[in-house]
Amino acid sequence: MRLAKLGFCHGILMTIFSSPAFAQGDVAEGAEIARESCVECHNVEPDGPFKEHPPSFAAIAVYRSDEQVYGRIMFPPLHAAMPAIGYLLTPDNVEHLVVYIRSLEAR
Numbered sequence: 001m002r003l004a005k006l007g008f009c010h011g012i013l014m015t016i017f018s019s020p021a022f023a024q025g026d027v028a029e030g031a032e033i034a035r036e037s038c039v040e041c042h043n044v045e046p047d048g049p050f051k052e053h054p055p056s057f058a059a060i061a062v063y064r065s066d067e068q069v070y071g072r073i074m075f076p077p078l079h080a081a082m083p084a085i086g087y088l089l090t091p092d093n094v095e096h097l098v099v100y101i102r103s104l105e106a107r
């Protein structure tokens with residue numbers, strides 16, 4: 001309940017500040033996209049290990065917020081081996097991915 005409420009407030013705040021709202025993201029769709037577009041380099045499964053390079057999505061879920069995950073998909077750090085893959089995805093699909101990755105924290 002508490003989480004649902006937080007998510008709701010978060011959605012409103014995000015809308016007000018016109019940042020991406022992740023409330024529309026779909027976990028199942030995100031998982032599908034991850035297995036198509038990200039699995040070449042990342043472990044994208046719920047039980048992915050820590051201390052891996054590149055990090056597994058399950059590990060990222062633990063130490064990154066929604067906004068940080070979004071930021072690193074859209075704007076990978078300069079000189080990182082992570083491709084600027086966000087530009088090849090639709091905004092909806094980026095949102096699905098953020099929601100999928102973050103959902104792995106709870107597992």
Ligand code: HEC
Nearest residue numbers: 037038040041054055060069072073080081082083085097
């Ligand atoms: C060609 C290999 C490659 C592909 C494909 C790839 N990544 Fe990455 N990704 C990396 C590498 C390498 C890093 C670590 C970059 C660094 O050293 O900061 C990374 C980092 C990240 C991070 C930040 C991790 C962190 O906390 O620093 C996120 C989020 C991420 N990738 C998401 C994705 C998603 C989502 C996809 C699929 C749409 C994807 N990546 C596809 C190689 C890849």
